[in-house]
Amino acid sequence: MRGFNPGRWSEPDYGGILDLHADVAIAGAGPAGVAAADTLARAGLTVALLDAGRHWTPRDFPRTMADALRHLYDGRGPLVAVGSTVIPVTAGRGVGGGSLINSAICFRAPPEVLREWREEAGAELFTDDRLGRIWDALWKRMDIGPDPLAVQGPNNRAFFRGAEALGLAPRWFERNTPGCLGCARCPLGCSAGGKNSVDRAILPEALETGRLGVFANCRVEAVEREGDRVRALLGSILDPETDAPRGALRVRADRFVLAMGAIRTPRFLLGTGLAGPPCGQHLHLHPAAGMLCRYPFPVDPWAGTTQGCYVDRRDEGYMLETVLLGPDQLYAMLPLPLGPELNARLADVAHVGSSGFMIRDEDSTGSVGLNGMRYALGPGDLRRFLAAMRRCSEVFFAAGATEVYPGVMGGVVLREPDDIPRAIHDGLRPHEIFVYASHPQGTARIHPDPRLGTVDPRGRVHGLANLHVVDGSVFPSAAGVNPMMTIMAVATALAEDLAGVG
Amino acid sequence: MRWSRRRFLVAAVLGGVAASVGGFAWLGRPAAGMRALAPLELRVVRALAEALFPAGGPIGVDPLAVGTVEEVDRILAEVFEAEAARAFRYLLRTLEFGTLLSRGLPFTALPPAERLEVLRVWNGKEPLPRRLAMDSLRSVFGMAYFSRPPVLAAIGWRDLCPVR
Numbered sequence: 001m002r003g004f005n006p007g008r009w010s011e012p013d014y015g016g017i018l019d020l021h022a023d024v025a026i027a028g029a030g031p032a033g034v035a036a037a038d039t040l041a042r043a044g045l046t047v048a049l050l051d052a053g054r055h056w057t058p059r060d061f062p063r064t065m066a067d068a069l070r071h072l073y074d075g076r077g078p079l080v081a082v083g084s085t086v087i088p089v090t091a092g093r094g095v096g097g098g099s100l101i102n103s104a105i106c107f108r109a110p111p112e113v114l115r116e117w118r119e120e121a122g123a124e125l126f127t128d129d130r131l132g133r134i135w136d137a138l139w140k141r142m143d144i145g146p147d148p149l150a151v152q153g154p155n156n157r158a159f160f161r162g163a164e165a166l167g168l169a170p171r172w173f174e175r176n177t178p179g180c181l182g183c184a185r186c187p188l189g190c191s192a193g194g195k196n197s198v199d200r201a202i203l204p205e206a207l208e209t210g211r212l213g214v215f216a217n218c219r220v221e222a223v224e225r226e227g228d229r230v231r232a233l234l235g236s237i238l239d240p241e242t243d244a245p246r247g248a249l250r251v252r253a254d255r256f257v258l259a260m261g262a263i264r265t266p267r268f269l270l271g272t273g274l275a276g277p278p279c280g281q282h283l284h285l286h287p288a289a290g291m292l293c294r295y296p297f298p299v300d301p302w303a304g305t306t307q308g309c310y311v312d313r314r315d316e317g318y319m320l321e322t323v324l325l326g327p328d329q330l331y332a333m334l335p336l337p338l339g340p341e342l343n344a345r346l347a348d349v350a351h352v353g354s355s356g357f358m359i360r361d362e363d364s365t366g367s368v369g370l371n372g373m374r375y376a377l378g379p380g381d382l383r384r385f386l387a388a389m390r391r392c393s394e395v396f397f398a399a400g401a402t403e404v405y406p407g408v409m410g411g412v413v414l415r416e417p418d419d420i421p422r423a424i425h426d427g428l429r430p431h432e433i434f435v436y437a438s439h440p441q442g443t444a445r446i447h448p449d450p451r452l453g454t455v456d457p458r459g460r461v462h463g464l465a466n467l468h469v470v471d472g473s474v475f476p477s478a479a480g481v482n483p484m485m486t487i488m489a490v491a492t493a494l495a496e497d498l499a500g501v502g
Numbered sequence: 503m504r505w506s507r508r509r510f511l512v513a514a515v516l517g518g519v520a521a522s523v524g525g526f527a528w529l530g531r532p533a534a535g536m537r538a539l540a541p542l543e544l545r546v547v548r549a550l551a552e553a554l555f556p557a558g559g560p561i562g563v564d565p566l567a568v569g570t571v572e573e574v575d576r577i578l579a580e581v582f583e584a585e586a587a588r589a590f591r592y593l594l595r596t597l598e599f600g601t602l603l604s605r606g607l608p609f610t611a612l613p614p615a616e617r618l619e620v621l622r623v624w625n626g627k628e629p630l631p632r633r634l635a636m637d638s639l640r641s642v643f644g645m646a647y648f649s650r651p652p653v654l655a656a657i658g659w660r661d662l663c664p665v666r
C-alpha cells in the first residue's frame with residue numbers, strides 16, 4: 001500500500017509493504033494518539049495513525065483472561081518494575097490502546113495539579129480554561145456519566161454502604177460506559193459493546209473527515225533523521241495472530257507524534273538515540289493494590305461494574321476505588337494456605353468481596369530504560385500506601401466483612417478492626433506488601449530546560465524541530481487521579497497547538 | 503529491598519539448581535499432543551494440578567478431566583513470549599529436582615499431600631525470588647483451571663456478558 005489512504009486498515013491490506021505519506025504521522029493509537037489524530041484531522045491535516053495491535057469489535061473480544069493477555073496487553077501480560085519490590089505494570093495494546101481494557105473511570109486532573117504543572121514545569125498550555133473546554137467536549141462525545149445503580153452490583157454497593165457508615169462520602173464513578181450491563185469484564189474488552197473506548201467514540205468521527213488513515217499491525221521501530229528533523233518512521237508490519245514480521249513500513253510526514261504510552265515512548269526515544277537522559281526518568285506509577293474480604297452475605301463478584309465507587313482521600317494522598325476481579329485473580333491473591341482452605345474459599349466465591357486503592361506518588365523514584373523499569377517506593381509514598389490499606393480494611397469491616405485479606409505477604413488475615421493497626425503497621429517494607437500499577441506517567445516530561453525534561457512546554461522533543469510527544473509521558477508529575485481523560489485532554493491541547501487551532 | 507546474605511544464598515541455590523537442571527540442557531521437544539511442555543515438564547504440570555486442585559476437594563472438579571494441563575500448555579505456547587515460556591519451564595524443572603535435595607524424591611514422585619506441603623513452603627513470603635516463582639505458578643494454574651466451564655459452574659461463577 002502506498003501514498004495516503006484514509007480509513008481503517010490492517011495487515012492483509014498492505015501486501016507486505018506500507019509506504020505512506022501524510023502531513024502528520026502518529027505512533028500509538030491509544031487515548032492519546034486517537035485524541036491527537038482527531039484534533040489534527042479536524043484541523044485540516046492529513047494523518048497516518050499507526051498501532052502495533054489490531055482493530056477490535058465487541059464480538060471479537062476474548063472470553064478468557066489468558067487470551068486477553070495475549071491480544072490486548074502490552075508484552076502479553078504485566079511488565080515489571082523492579083526496585084524496593086517487584087511491581088507488575090499493565091498497559092493496553094490495539095487500536096484504542098488502554099481504553100479497550102481499562103475500567104473506564106473518568107476524572108479530570110485537579111486544578112492544583114494543573115497549577116503545579118504550569119508553575120513548576122512551565123506547562124503553560126494546560127490552563128483550567130483550555131483543558132476545561134476540551135474535557136466538556138470529550139465528556140459529551142464519549143457519553144460519560146455515572147452508571148445506573150442497577151448495574152453497580154452487590155460488591156460495589158456493599159463497599160459504598162461501608163464507606164457511608166464511616167462518613168467517608170463515597171461517590172459513584174463517572175465512566176464512558178453508557179451501555180454498561182454490569183458484567184465485570186472490562187479487562188477482557190467489552191464484548192457487550194457497552195463501553196465507549198476511543199476507537200468507538202472518537203475515531204469514527206475523526207475518520208469522517210476523510211483525512212485520517214488508521215493502520216493496525218504496524219510496529220514503529222526506528223526513524224530516518226536528517227539533522228534536527230525526523231524524515232520518516234520505520235518499522236514492521238506484524239501478523240495479527242502471532243506478531244511475526246510480515247513486511248516493512250515507512251511513513252514520511254512533516255510532523256511526527258509519539259503516543260505509545262509512558263513506557264514505550266521513552267524506550268523508543270532512547271533506543272533510536274533521539275533523546276538521552278532525562279528521558280526515561282521520573283517514572284510515576286500511581287502505586288495501587290487490590291484487597292479482598294469475606295462477607296457473610298453474597299456479593300456475586302461476577303456481577304457489577306468493574307469499578308463502581310470511590311472514596312476521595314487525596315487530602316491523605318490516596319483514593320479508595322472498588323474493583324471486581326476474575327476467579328483466576330482471586331485465586332492468585334487470596335492469602336489462604338494452598339489446598340483445601342484456599343479452594344474452599346473459591347468454592348464459596350459468591351461471598352468474596354474486593355476493592356482497591358491508588359496513591360499519588362510523590363517521593364518514589366522510578367525510570368524506564370532499554371532493559372526494563374526500576375521503581376523504589378519512597379518513605380512518604382509507602383506511608384500513604386499503608387494508610388490507604390488501613391482505611392480500605394476499615395470500610396470492609398464497616399460493610400460487614402468477617403475477614404479482610406489486605407495484601408500483606410505471609411498469609412495475613414484480619415478478623416476484626418482491632419487487627420488493622422497490628423497487621424498494617426508503618427514498619428512494613430515494600431516487598432512485604434502487594435503493589436500493582438497501570439498508570440505509568442512522566443517519563444518524557446515537560447520542562448523548558450532540556451536538563452530537566454525531554455519535551456518543551458509545547459510537547460516538542462528538545463533539540464528536534466518536528467518530533468512531538470502527546471501521551472502521559474509528558475506529565476510533569478503524577479495526575480493523582482485515574483489518568484485517561486487527562487491524557488486525552490493534554491494530547492488534544494498539544495495537538496491544537498501543533499495545528500495552530502484552539 | 504535489602505539483599506541479606508541469607509537471601510543471596512537461597513537465590514544462588516535456586517538459580518544454581520535451575521541452571522544445572524535446565525540451563526545447560528536443551529529443554530527438549532514438546533511431548534506428544536503438547537505444543538510447549540516436554541515430557542518431564544508435562545509430568546510436573548500434571549502433578550501440580552492434582553496437588554493444587556484435588557478431584558475430591560472443595561471445588562470437586564478433577565483438573566485433569568477438564569483440560570487444565572492442556573490449557574497450561576496452550577498458555578505457554580500462545581500467550582507467553584518465548585523467553586517467559588522458557589523461564590516457566592525451567593521453573594517446573596527446578597521444582598521437580600529441588601525436592602530431591604529437601605525430600606529425597608523428585609516432586610512428581612511425592613504423594614499429593616507432600617507435594618502440597620512443598621508448594622506451601624514455596625508460597626511463603628521469603629525469599630523473594632521463590633515467592634515470585636510461586637506467584638507465577640499460581641497465576642498460570644489459576645488462569646488455566648478457572649477458565650474451564652465445569653469449574654466455573656461448580657463455583658457458581660456466571661458470565662453475564664452477551665456477545666454483540
Ligand SMILES: Cc1cc2nc3c(=O)[nH]c(=O)nc-3n(C[C@H](O)[C@H](O)[C@H](O)COP(=O)(O)OP(=O)(O)OC[C@H]3O[C@@H](n4cnc5c(N)ncnc54)[C@H](O)[C@@H]3O)c2cc1C
Pocket residue numbers: 027028029030031032033050051052053090091092093094095096097098099101102103104105106107187218219220221259260261262264307438439440471472481482483484485487
Ligand atoms: C487494566 C487497566 C485499567 C485501567 N483503568 C483505567 C481507568 O479506569 N481510568 C483511567 O483513567 N485510566 C485507566 N487506566 C490507564 C489508562 O488506560 C492509560 O493511562 C491510557 O490508556 C494511556 O493512554 P495512552 O494513549 O498514553 O497509551 P496506551 O493506552 O498505552 O496506548 C499506547 C498504544 O501504543 C501502541 N504502541 C506501543 N508501542 C508501539 C510501537 N512501537 N508501534 C506502534 N504502536 C505502539 C500500543 O499498542 C497501544 O495501543 C487503566 C489501565 C489499565 C492497563
